[in-house]
Every structure is written in structure tokens, then in C-alpha cells.
Amino acid sequence: MRTIAVVLGTRPEAIKFAPVIRALKEDPRFDPVVISTGQHRQMLDEALHAFNLKPDIDLGIMAPRQTLSQVTYRAIRGLSEKLGPLGAEAVLVHGDTATTLAGGLSAFHHRIPVVHVEAGLRSGNLHSPFPEEANRRLVGQIADLHLAPTPGNSANLIREGISPHRIVVTGNTVIDALRWASQTANDYGHPALEDLDRDPRRIVLASAHRRESWNNLPEIAHALARIATEPGIRVVTPLHRNPVVREAMLPVIGNHPNITVVDPLPYLPFCRLMQRSDIIVSDSSGSEEEGPALGKPTLVLRDITERPEAVIAGTARLVGRTTEGITAEVIRLLSDAEAYRRMATAANPYGDGKATERSVAALAHFFDEGPAVMPFVPGSAIDQLSAELADLPAYMNV
16 A cells, blocks of 8 residues: 555645545555645635545644745645655646745655646746745656646646656546535535525626736725626625635725625535526636536636636636726626526536546556556536536545
């Protein structure tokens, strides 16, 4: 049995790694050891709890208002102390966070193979998103196995000189997590949302928190306030706990009669909220994947994205961060039934619910303990997610 270290530290990492961890636990070839940096303390713990998972090792690096350098330093120091005695034969890191970079570097320093899950995403601009674009490019240079969600992600890696033999196109594991959560979620997780199922209004689910959005948060808030004045519209905003976000947005939207502001929701209630929504407006990378998978028109509060597949497919659209731009696009979708229908029925390019299966098989093949993996090929219809909900893998049962 091979010891596999799984390094995570944020809510998105926990959500996207959860089905992989559960599958590794069920596979007799592997012994997964989950190491949490604690980069996002409360939100991380809530996400792990939703999947009935706990870290085996918790570094607890979180501190108030710490800088990126401090986060990265503390994570590298803690991981370096733990990885040596662990005897791991591979280290799995995910995506593009400071934890991802720290996990990849620490494994590299210990000469342990690095497996990069959600590899190959590129915006083309080193400074946007910051620092994520740099983090994933750096990890891409030291990874031994690249698990790319889409063929486009694989092409990015090949253009950068990565051998195709070290890349497997798996689909995105967030779709696997979403399949399970869509069946499991049974409430909205907050008293202010208890009336949602009885509310006849159309729901706009909105959020913003990314570092590159900080200067534009007041404009985003004013856009939400304008949208909420439209007849028959209710805006629901799970507001990030970061003081920068709250201080910029709450004065504008905090007391609006048609805007419901709540704290960040646990993963399962948030999935239910996404299902209930009519439009998603967000700068969150997860929403760019989850919205299209649920057939929800998704307006992305960014100017460029490392996830162009949904934009190309037509189920997501980049709308920037100006008040006028955001407002115009939301109102257009609310008033133009045909435009809404086109976005809601576009193809989901991110997965078929089997990314976890392919990821574990790719890891086994890396160790010469299984056959090569047939890659994920996009093109399935939006309604495939719903069609497959009744056929969940055993490792997703809590």
C-alpha cells in the first residue's frame, strides 16, 4: 500500500479533493494522508465536514491579516517538517493557492513526486488572477503527473514543454462533488433563506471576493443594488468574511430590501442555493464550473479567465467589474428569454462525473499498477448531470 499525501488548505481544495480522498481510502493500493495547512480555517473545516472528512495532520497556519509571503512561508515550513518522516510516495496538490505552491515545493525538496490536480489552467496574464496564475505555472514546472480537467488545459501544458505522457485529461473533480451534493443538500443553511422555495421572485446569486476585485468592490455592490430594484428580482449574497470585502460592500447592500446578505454558506446549502438561483454573478472560479454544470447562466466578474471553456460553450460570460457592465448583462438575461435559454442549455465542458475515477486510475498507472487512462472528452449535454445523479459511486456515500 502506497502512502499518498494530499495537501489542501482552502475550501475549494477541500471540495475538489473530497471525492479523490474518499476514492483513495476505498482503494487497497493507496493509503491517503490528508495534510491541511489551514490556510482558510473556518471555511475549510466546514467543507471537509460536509464530506465527513478530517485532516490527519493540521498545520494551523492561519493568522489575522497575514500576507501572501507569510502564508507561503508558514505552509512550506510546516509541510517540510511533516513530509520527511511521513514516507509519502507522492504528494497531491490542487489548483493554484499558496498551499498548492507550498505543497509542490516541499515535495520537490524532499524528492517526492508531485501530482498536480486541476493542472494546466492558464489565463495568459501572469498577474491575473494574482497570485494564482503564477502559483499554477510554477507548480507545473515541477509536477511529475499533471491531471488536466480539459483538453484545452492539456494543450496549455504541452505548449509549455510538458510531455503528453505526463498528462491525463480527467475532467474536473468539482463535477463529481457537485453530483453528490446536489442529491444530498436538503436546506439553505440560514434562517434568512428559509422562504426561498416559496418566494416567486427570480433569484440572482451574487458573490465577489478575489484579490483583483478589491478595488472594484464598491462598483460591484452598486450593480447588485441596481439589479435588486428590478421588479420580481431578489439578490442573495453570501458575503466573504474578509474585512476588505465586508467594509466595501456592506454599506451599499447591507440594508437593501431586495438583497439578502448572509455569511458564507456551508458547501451543501450553497449547492442547494445554486440550484434555486436563476442567474449566478460571481468572480469565484468554482462558480465558473458549477454554474454551467447546473445549467445556470453564469456572469463572471472578471476581464480574463483561465476557464475559457464555459465562455466558448456559451454558458458563461465575462462581464468585467463595472456597475454599468454588470447591470446591463444581468438585466439583458432577465428580460430576454431567448438569450437566457441559450445560456441555460449550453453544453457543460467540465466533466461527466468520472474525474475522480480517472484521477485515481492515472495515479495507479503512474506507479505501474494499472492501465493507461482513457481521457475525458467534453461534449455531454447539460442535463447529463441530472441523469447521472441516481448512479453515484460508492465512495461518495456519506
